[in-house]
Amino acid sequence: MSFYFDNNASTPVGPEALQAMERALAEVYGNPSSIHAQGQRARRIVETAREQVAALLGCPPKTIVFTSGGTESDNLAILGAPPGHVVSTAIEHPAVLEALRVRGNYTLVQPGPNGAVEPGAILAAIRPGETVMVSIMHANNETGVVQELPELPPGILLHSDGVQAAGKIPVRLSELPVDLYSLTGHKFAGPKGAGVLYVREGVELHPRQFGGRHERGLRAGTENVPAIAGIGAAAEWLTQNLSAESARVAALRGRLEAAILARIPGTSVNGAGAPRTPNTTNIQFAGLEGEALLISLDLAGFAVSSGAACSSGAVTPSHVLTAMGLSKEQAKSSLRFSLGRTNNESDVDALVDAVERAVARLRNLSPFHAVPSS
Ligand SMILES: *Cc1c(COP(=O)(O)O)cnc(C)c1O
Numbered sequence: 001m002s003f004y005f006d007n008n009a010s011t012p013v014g015p016e017a018l019q020a021m022e023r024a025l026a027e028v029y030g031n032p033s034s035i036h037a038q039g040q041r042a043r044r045i046v047e048t049a050r051e052q053v054a055a056l057l058g059c060p061p062k063t064i065v066f067t068s069g070g071t072e073s074d075n076l077a078i079l080g081a082p083p084g085h086v087v088s089t090a091i092e093h094p095a096v097l098e099a100l101r102v103r104g105n106y107t108l109v110q111p112g113p114n115g116a117v118e119p120g121a122i123l124a125a126i127r128p129g130e131t132v133m134v135s136i137m138h139a140n141n142e143t144g145v146v147q148e149l150p151e152l153p154p155g156i157l158l159h160s161d162g163v164q165a166a167g168k169i170p171v172r173l174s175e176l177p178v179d180l181y182s183l184t185g186h187k188f189a190g191p192k193g194a195g196v197l198y199v200r201e202g203v204e205l206h207p208r209q210f211g212g213r214h215e216r217g218l219r220a221g222t223e224n225v226p227a228i229a230g231i232g233a234a235a236e237w238l239t240q241n242l243s244a245e246s247a248r249v250a251a252l253r254g255r256l257e258a259a260i261l262a263r264i265p266g267t268s269v270n271g272a273g274a275p276r277t278p279n280t281t282n283i284q285f286a287g288l289e290g291e292a293l294l295i296s297l298d299l300a301g302f303a304v305s306s307g308a309a310c311s312s313g314a315v316t317p318s319h320v321l322t323a324m325g326l327s328k329e330q331a332k333s334s335l336r337f338s339l340g341r342t343n344n345e346s347d348v349d350a351l352v353d354a355v356e357r358a359v360a361r362l363r364n365l366s367p368f369h370a371v372p373s374s
Contacts, residue, residue, distance in 0.1 A: 014189035020233035049232025056235040058172035069094040069195035070184035080205040084132030090323040114273035115145035138165035143271035144280025152263030190234030194227035250278035296358040
């Protein structure tokens with residue numbers, strides 16, 4: 001048996017997306033830029049997907065630019081914006097943080113202990129006349145904490161990395177103060193290799209890739225038609241099922257958290273005090289090494305994640321959890337469980353049993369990892 005609780009890293013492709021992709025891959029081989037009938041069949045697939053994604057996000061289809069994924073969308077937004085100072089947050093995904101490093105001249109605002117960034121702190125970091133863009137992720141990949149997207153002074157672009165929000169919480173872009181919004185198919189039951197950057201009408205962005213005039217001139221290169229068909233089908237499924245599915249997943253997450261907190265001493269939920277996406281929980285297991293717990297769960301058939309990055313053999317604690325004020329040890333003792341469409345109650349109960357067993361074994365193994373008595 002294998003149990004998958006790492007849906008914030010990637011999700012299984014849903015049946016609707018799979019069917020749309022199989023058809024596009026097997027039957028629709030024309031180039032969407034070609035004038036002949038085969039080309040126009042491919043063009044129709046791309047334009048239908050654009051409408052499907054726009055319906056999910058509540059925005060006009062012409063504001064949807066297809067990319068290869070979340071990283072490319074974040075890079076295009078950050079590096080394609082006009083020169084000047086940028087305000088962002090310390091808890092962004094590396095796709096934003098590394099693009100900011102390439103760009104230079106930016107300020108990172110810290111979150112509060114619950115993982116939420118105060119809109120007032122964002123506004124205070126803006127330098128009048130110098131700041132051209134603010135980039136705040138809509139929902140955090142490690143904790144699920146949902147950020148408030150503030151109204152900005154006129155003339156400053158707002159980009160939001162919505163990769164972990166799209167398909168999990170309702171997103172109506174026409175009602176949010178955002179100009180640029182990134183998402184990716186493979187985090188919501190679509191395929192890898194298809195992403196979206198929403199570019200509000202009238203926003204001037206410089207392309208990062210040059211060639212043909214594809215995607216409003218913002219993303220040269222023949223469209224990945226099968227992957228775009230897949231992201232479109234996944235978006236359409238979510239437009240119809242988001243509220244029922246997010247309620248179902250929220251109940252599973254509640255069941256998981258309640259059982260772990262009740263049955264395993266020394267546990268607490270990171271970001272519990274803030275609004276969160278319904279599928280994500282990040283749990284601290286006091287005194288334990290998260291990586292060790294992750295590996296024993298993997299051996300038992302359960303896929304979970306630690307926010308820690310492993311670079312050259314050394315485990316560095318999550319930059320998100322340390323920015324929230326956790327110590328390095330607390331951050332390294334935390335694991336992320338992210339649920340999705342394929343999980344059900346009996347999977348969650350099996351996971352809780354497995355976590356309880358693994359924690360008991362690891363705590364018995366190591367007298368240094370005893371639960372603190374306070
Ligand atoms: C996964 C993720 C990305 C990167 O998306 P890819 O499609 O894998 O490139 C960006 N931002 C967040 C918040 C993510 O979770």
